[in-house]
Amino acid sequence: MEKLHLKNMVCNRCILVVKSELEQLGYTIHSVELGEVILKNKISEKDKSIIASKLETFGFEILNDSNSKTIEKIKTILIDLVQNKNNDINSNLSDYLIENLHHDYSKLSNLFSFVEGISIEKYFINLKIEKVKELIVYDELSLSEIANFLNYSSVSHLSNQFKKVTGFSPSYFKKIKESKRKELDHL
Structure with a gap:
């Protein structure tokens, strides 16, 4: 078996893309998870280079160190x-x-x-705030439901953290919406 670690593989769509591309290249896959692919057979450095080149077109990078x-x-x-x-x-x-x-x-x-x-903590907070932004944009949950969904201790805690990171209150952000969102892999 051969294990490959991939950078920028951050969502279920990424898993599908990587799996599809490796299958099209003819590799037998044992498993694909976020950030990791396990192929059933050992591969050569040439194969690794082919895979790296193909996946690079989708924004993925094989990590070596x-x-x-x-x-x-x-x-x-x-x-x-x-x-x-x-x-x-x-x-x-x-x-x-x-x-x-x-x-x-x-x-x-x-x-x-x-x-x-x-x-790590600030990175995690930034991820949570991006998720809060996403949920605000979808406009399906109240701020209280979002706080509960993401395990904030209170709406006040969520609002304070949101304002500290973004400079906006959640209600103001709701007005300006998507223009302030970042993709998770660009954090």
Whole structure:
């Protein structure tokens, strides 16, 4: 088996694109998850180059060094937590990352801050605020429901964090909507 770690693979659509492209290239896939592909057979460096070239056209990059892989795993876990698990964790963020990555949190935190120029916590808050923006734009949930959905302790906490990050209150943002949203992979 061959494991490939991919940068910018942040959503279920990404999984479908990667799976489809690898199948079109004739590779047998064991599994595809956010940030990771496991092929059933070992591949050559030439095959890796072909895959990298093909996936690069869709904005994906094969990661080769362990620090880049670790950073991407952290991002993938956090994005998955916000996008697919509604921030539903039974422990604090550091414990959640330790459980999922099996590394000392201080090492993860220092590496992430050094490489990305932002703490893991601030990155996670930015992801949550982008999700709040998305939910405000969809206009299907009240602010109270959004706060509950993303496990904020209160609407006030969500509003304060939203204003601190964006400079706007959620109600003002609702008026200006989509022009202020960023795609998650551009954070």
